Amino acid sequence: MVLLKIISWIILIYGIIALIIRKINLSRLKLPLAVASSIAGAILVVLLSLIVVVGPQEVAVVTTPSGVRPEPLHTGWHIIAPWNNIHYMDKTVWVYTCANAQGEGEKPNSDAIWAPTKDGIKLGFDVSVSWRIDANQAPWIYQNVTENDGGRSGRYIWLEENVIRAKLKSALALTVSGFTPIEAYSTKRNDIQQEILQRLKSECQQYRIIIDNVDVREVYYNEEYEKAINAKKLAEQEALRLIEVTKQKEEQLKQATIDKNIAIEKAKGESEALKIKGQSISSNPKIIELEWINKWNGQLPTYMMGNGQGIMVNLNNK
Structure with a gap:
């Protein structure tokens, strides 16, 4: 639009200058199309002065001699009478x-x-x-x-x-x-x-x-x-730590109790076994000989005490 206005004014000015030169009879300098340029330039200038261009980011308000027109001009080209004024406003965010x-x-x-x-x-x-x-x-x-x-x-x-x-x-x-x-x-x-x-x-x-x-x-x-929030968070973290420590101690106590009960039961079992074994030996002394035979490895002893004589006999002498 700006370029068109510039061109129209150039044409108009050219036509006016050509008419002036012709009027003062400067025969040596002749510019062609003086009348045509003047008329065309004037028409273009008038027409372009009536055209209003509203950009994509704008909205235009028209003020007339009677006041503000209630309808705005949106993006595009509009023909407006030259006695009206245009006020552009930003419609972007x-x-x-x-x-x-x-x-x-x-x-x-x-x-x-x-x-x-x-x-x-x-x-x-x-x-x-x-x-x-x-x-x-x-x-x-x-x-x-x-x-x-x-x-x-x-x-x-x-x-x-x-x-x-x-x-x-x-x-x-x-x-x-x-x-x-x-x-x-x-x-x-x-x-x-x-x-x-x-x-x-x-x-x-x-x-x-x-x-x-x-x-x-x-x-x-x-x-x-x-x-206050930071203090509360620290207190909550400390409380959680103490709860975790308490849980660990409770688990350790439970495990210790279990180990204690196992040891007690094991001792009771061993005691009961010895008691039964003692009663068996008392009622039947031959059990000792049987135990000795079960544990013998098949070799004769190297030494043997004499029966009541206090003499040790070497059984390996030949």
């Missing part, structure tokens, strides 16, 4: 972030949102909101939201600071108050995101804002509560 770390959010300082849980414990949240204007409602936004001296981005900055931020804080506080700290920190984070998203969608409709997504990026405990 913007992201507003509140973050605890400095420099990560829209504010240069630490800007996490702190809200109390069901237990009254305050938690900090890093939150990002993806939003955009309702392109069909661009004329309403143009009329009702100030640019605040910020150029084309002024309305969006105003909406983020005065609508997105305020509504986000309110929605997050109302949502988090229904959850415990543990739920907000881990198990129910997705549920919290969805509830905040639904609240924001409802609250921002009146400003013709569309909320696409809410992302709870991080959750923080305050310093005192974090210390």
Whole structure:
């Protein structure tokens, strides 16, 4: 479009210069198609001045002598009367972030949102909101939201600071108050995101804002509560260690009792066996000779005591 406008102006200027040269009778310099160029250039300039091009990431608002036209211009080429003005607005997605770390959010300082849980414990949240204007409602936004001296981005900055931020804080506080700290920190984070998203969608409709997504990026405990949690975790770990030690000692005691009972039963068995054996020997002395025969290895003894004489006889002498 810009190139066409440049070409049309070149043609028009060429035709005007050619007519001027012809008018002052400069016979030595003759430019052809003076009249045709002037007419064609003028027609092109007028036609192109009526054409408005709206880009794929924009929506345009038309202001007429009677006010703002309620219907916006969407992507494409449009013919607009030259006495109307065109105002372009961004319809792409913007992201507003509140973050605890400095420099990560829209504010240069630490800007996490702190809200109390069901237990009254305050938690900090890093939150990002993806939003955009309702392109069909661009004329309403143009009329009702100030640019605040910020150029084309002024309305969006105003909406983020005065609508997105305020509504986000309110929605997050109302949502988090229904959850415990543990739920907000881990198990129910997705549920919290969805509830905040639904609240924001409802609250921002009146400003013709569309909320696409809410992302709870991080959750923080305050310093005192974090210390209490760490102390509790250490106590729980120590309790688990003591339980494990107790279990080990109980197992050792059980095993010792079992070993003791085995030893007692074994001793009782051996005692009973000796008792039975003694009774058998008393009633039948020949049992000793039988035991001796069972244990004899077939060799005669080297020495033998004489019967009551105190004399040792060497049986190996020949």
